[in-house]
Amino acid sequence: MKLRARLLLTAIGVAVPVWLVLLGGFRIVRERRLDAALTAAASAAFAGSRCSVGVTKSITVKWDWGSPLFKSLSSHQFLIIGLDSTGRSDSGTARISAAMITTVKLDGVGVRTYGTTRQVAVAITYDSACGFTLAESAVNDTTGAPPPLLLWPVLVAVLGVLAGLGPIVRRARLLTEGIRRWQIDSGAPIPIDRGSDELGKLARAYHSSVQTLMKREEALKEFIEDTTHDLATPLTVLRGHLWGLKKDFESPRLESAAEEVDFIVSVVANLPLKAKLSVGFVSRSDIDVNQIMSRVHDRFYALAAARNLRFEAAWPAQAVKVHADPTCLEQAINNLVENAIRHHEPPGHIALVLDASSGAFSIRVEDDGPGIGEADLQRVLVRGEGGRAGGSGLGLAIVDQVAVAHGWQFSIRAGDSGGLVAELKGIVG
Amino acid sequence: MSRGGQVHVRGLHIDPESRLVRLDGTNILATAVEFDILFALATRLDRPVSRSWLVTHVLDPDREGTERTLDVHISRLRRKLGAAKLIQTVWGIGYKIASQE
Numbered sequence: 001m002k003l004r005a006r007l008l009l010t011a012i013g014v015a016v017p018v019w020l021v022l023l024g025g026f027r028i029v030r031e032r033r034l035d036a037a038l039t040a041a042a043s044a045a046f047a048g049s050r051c052s053v054g055v056t057k058s059i060t061v062k063w064d065w066g067s068p069l070f071k072s073l074s075s076h077q078f079l080i081i082g083l084d085s086t087g088r089s090d091s092g093t094a095r096i097s098a099a100m101i102t103t104v105k106l107d108g109v110g111v112r113t114y115g116t117t118r119q120v121a122v123a124i125t126y127d128s129a130c131g132f133t134l135a136e137s138a139v140n141d142t143t144g145a146p147p148p149l150l151l152w153p154v155l156v157a158v159l160g161v162l163a164g165l166g167p168i169v170r171r172a173r174l175l176t177e178g179i180r181r182w183q184i185d186s187g188a189p190i191p192i193d194r195g196s197d198e199l200g201k202l203a204r205a206y207h208s209s210v211q212t213l214m215k216r217e218e219a220l221k222e223f224i225e226d227t228t229h230d231l232a233t234p235l236t237v238l239r240g241h242l243w244g245l246k247k248d249f250e251s252p253r254l255e256s257a258a259e260e261v262d263f264i265v266s267v268v269a270n271l272p273l274k275a276k277l278s279v280g281f282v283s284r285s286d287i288d289v290n291q292i293m294s295r296v297h298d299r300f301y302a303l304a305a306a307r308n309l310r311f312e313a314a315w316p317a318q319a320v321k322v323h324a325d326p327t328c329l330e331q332a333i334n335n336l337v338e339n340a341i342r343h344h345e346p347p348g349h350i351a352l353v354l355d356a357s358s359g360a361f362s363i364r365v366e367d368d369g370p371g372i373g374e375a376d377l378q379r380v381l382v383r384g385e386g387g388r389a390g391g392s393g394l395g396l397a398i399v400d401q402v403a404v405a406h407g408w409q410f411s412i413r414a415g416d417s418g419g420l421v422a423e424l425k426g427i428v429g
Numbered sequence: 430m431s432r433g434g435q436v437h438v439r440g441l442h443i444d445p446e447s448r449l450v451r452l453d454g455t456n457i458l459a460t461a462v463e464f465d466i467l468f469a470l471a472t473r474l475d476r477p478v479s480r481s482w483l484v485t486h487v488l489d490p491d492r493e494g495t496e497r498t499l500d501v502h503i504s505r506l507r508r509k510l511g512a513a514k515l516i517q518t519v520w521g522i523g524y525k526i527a528s529q530e
Contacts, residue, residue, distance in 0.1 A: 310520065312521070312522055313522075314477040314479045317473060351519070351522045355482060368520070
């Protein structure tokens with residue numbers, strides 16, 4: 001449940017019972033005061049005056065809650081609907097006129113409630129020429145004002161709290177968004193919350209745990225890179241020797257050994273990236289793919305030529321900017337080209353093309369080698385499946401993972417000339 | 430190789446301002462599209478230019494947007510440029526002009 005919704009519900013949960021209790025209390029007080037006011041008003045209307053039989057009187061009772069907050073609710077109007085007098089004798093024939101009355105005596109006042117109607121009854125004794133007469137007057141409470149609305153100050157308070165929550169909610173959102181961004185891209189900074197409240201503390205605790213995590217990841221990455229680097233040099237020398245020997249002596253064993261070393265070189269070269277991808281840390285930055293293309297071309301041109309393969313690369317004249325992890329992208333292209341070189345049966349061609357148009361880029365490696373069978377096409381992308389049978393080592397599987405980590409598409413298909421076309425597609429910028 | 434926007438390579442002179450092409454002193458009558466193709470290739474000497482780049486940047490997308498059209502333009506251009514074989518096909522990519530034969 002969202003913070004605001006939870007608070008709103010809490011406020012309502014607290015306010016409603018409190019309001020109901022207060023309402024009940026105020027109702028009791030109101031009724032008492034009303035009764036007192038009515039009685040006083042009726043008494044004042046009849047006491048000490050001559051009675052006017054059958055005359056309707058209008059009186060206004062003013063009263064207040066004794067609190068400035070509810071003063072506006074203090075005005076009520078009552079109507080004396082009539083004054084009936086009855087003769088003392090049981091025959092009930094005697095009716096007295098006002099002229100006959102000499103004195104009026106107030107005997108008592110009482111309040112009655114009929115359903116929703118409240119009535120104030122006034123008993124009066126008239127002294128007249130006919131003796132004394134008991135009279136009764138009813139005053140109906142027709143315009144009872146509603147009980148004081150305590151709800152609106154509560155409502156204002158709740159709304160105020162909700163509005164006051166704005167900055168807190170914003171901070172929480174900022175932190176959440178920062179963490180989400182960081183999960184996608186470990187290079188993105190997590191916003192630092194300097195608040196001294198619990199939220200600020202939580203944010204800072206998170207921040208420091210992220211720092212620790214990144215430090216650990218950095219240490220792991222460094223270790224893998226160092227190890228890989230240490231392995232790479234002797235492996236390259238070994239590979240050179242083996243390929244040299246293979247040229248000098250025609251031996252299937254040497255050929256097999258050279259291929260095995262090739263495989264190990266590819267595995268070792270991909271280790272750092274594999275570690276990076278398995279941890280899920282991809283740190284994106286704005287990179288110029290043209291530069292990577294140029295480096296990859298320079299890197300493999302001689303190797304391809306040595307194996308009697310013509311390797312050409314093309315990229316647009318304008319820089320192609322992509323928001324990506326530079327090592328990931330470069331290694332992915334490396335893998336594609338290396339894969340094409342390794343599985344080719346020379347002589348032949350390998351083409352590396354970067355195209356960018358209408359917000360999308362495509363990196364395509366095509367060769368006119370033997371290609372891969374339809375069944376193997378699906379298999380080579382599965383991690384570990386590529387293995388030695390498919391011969392791709394980690395290469396293509398890693399390209400696929402790089403694509404997934406960046407939200408790109410990676411596909412391999414048979415080319416028009418029977419070779420393999422591997423293509424990486426994504427969004428520029 | 431290029432001075433003031435002009436390109437000179439292997440006897441080929443391209444002037445982007447007057448949009449004139451000369452090969453060994455002879456004027457070559459190139460259409461607008463042919464000129465653009467030639468200029469794009471000549472300014473990126475020894476670097477292949479991909480067919481899809483040429484299709485999107487040189488051909489009029491409304492009228493003739495296919496790679497087949499591009500091939501037609503290239504073959505016409507080659508015929509106009511004669512025996513010099515300036516424009517080379519690069520396998521899997523597109524075309525290029527090499528600075529040396």
